[in-house]
Amino acid sequence: MFLYVSGLRKAKKYDWKDSNMALFGSDTDRKVKKESAMEEPAWQGAGQAPGIKIWRIVKFKVTDWPKEDYGRFYNGDSYIILNTYVEEGGDELLHDVHFWIGKNSTQDEYGTAAYKTVELDTFLDDKPVQHRETEGHESDMFKSYFETITTMKGGADTGFRRVQPEEYKARLLKFCGTGKNIKVTEVPTAWSSLNSDDVFIFDLGRELYQVNGQNATKDERFKALQYLQKLKADNKGKSEVLDLEEDENNKGSFKKCQELSALKDDRDDDDDEDDDEVDESGSERSLFRISDESGHLEFTQIASGKLEKSMLNSKDVFLVDNVTHLFIWTGKEASIDERRNAFAYAHKHLQGSKHPFIPVTCLTETSKPVKEFEDAFN
Template structure:
């Protein structure tokens, strides 16, 4: 995760926090949000809205590309919905960090997410999502989650098909209802018999079906080629479907792929325990202290502070209804910094405000 690992750590001692979270700070954010062109119409009706961060600016993401993200970018996703028999609009706002996104990009995404939250009067539940570690909620928004290499300055729309850099996608059934399409290392050794793979050469597209793949994976791959890849080629591309059991070894599909070794995954074994930390403002200085480890209890939460609850599977930022303004404003950033030093730095982060947001079942079940 290049963008996150290389990020410079926050140094709260040297930052001017006097106005952070104050009424003045909120008014400044609110005024800024109201003049942000990208937020016009945000959250006014049910549905999904997505923005991409381009050179510190919030830009609308093409609706035809919803579900597709570049690993070199950061995005903001707003889901506006209503519950049955209730006309009130409710929100979940996520900022998604590509594995090669820079600190400037995801920092802007995080700041602008808070700005959008302020514009919507603190109603949204905020979430941090990191590529390949997305929450089930986030993945549920899209029929297919498609991760592509590149970023704002290297998108396919700026590249002629004839000069296109070939890519290899894996189409994999993750669960009964979820099939993912993800770009994988460009090598023959990435292939396996259980899944379907798409070789995208720009004007030539191949669908390679492993001998043990499912019908659903074949259907999803075919739909992805027809609905996503081909339209972006101006109708000039041709596609071919090949079966592992019948394709000859000298077929152009195999000849296009190098036989390079797979880059090993360096994920270390995570033997860490669930933990709860308190963020407390003591005479104008924020103190971050461990409250409990192993067994987490609801009675340890206090309404006058903010807490970071790490279950090792997800991280919850819980903000008490009487929490200090600086505690409330900085809790998400502290959670981000805390996770960077953990063995699971990329798990999803969700913020709940006591008395404002309904807590998830996963969070309540983690507290004894």
């Protein structure tokens, strides 16, 4: 599904993990002026009413993402997502702004997304809570915005729009999970991608096949059926739909199906590997302090295991790592240098951890309470 051009290579998977993301929260970021934010066309009208707004980064520019594609993301791209809401009984507009990094997004794309997230925060008078999301490891808050999150291979230039049958490139989508947490991911169009535990949709444009593994859950089956009907509607009802069940007495019997004959024997060498899992083994909650009280910046671990909120103080910045989510907590009296370098320290810490892809959320001492942050101290 990737578009290859002579002399260019597909971005390394999670190349950002090994790179320097110090621009986020650095001097360069903080020099973004209110006037500059006001001149960004994409921000005009943003955050003025409750709802979700999504932009994609294209060649250093912020571009609108079509509403009909909300919840659909390409793993070769980076996006900015703004959620504006009003709390029950209140009238003030509140905001959460996320930048989402696809596994194969380029440094230019995710760097611009991080930079522009700060700019959007400036545009909205520093009211938003900022979050970093990575493909496959999205926070519960982020996932709550969409009925389904679908991750597709390639970049948005490949398009979700329907095309002529002779031009259509087949896609194989995997539905995996339970309850509301059904993850939809494009996987290589190969026999080895199928398994007995999940549900798949084989999308050939004019033909749509729901492929049910014998151990698939009813939630996976139902979500796939809903998705199938939407695909059919996108194609104006012209697609033929067929259900395929794995033989309970013959595991892997899909290979006998003529309908799946277009699948390759195996994955190509450049096909994506499975998602990186968060490794929680041997890990425990930890608390770090960023302080320049000594005259220069120091990054120090001050606790692990059981954490107490009394360990935080207004004069410094702290990283709270609960293994599945990292929080940057900024005291109201923290210095400019401490604030500027917080995300760089967070990134470096995660690089050396067993869970580098977990969500990151930036909070201030005066931010509204966040349950997962509060739970880290219980």
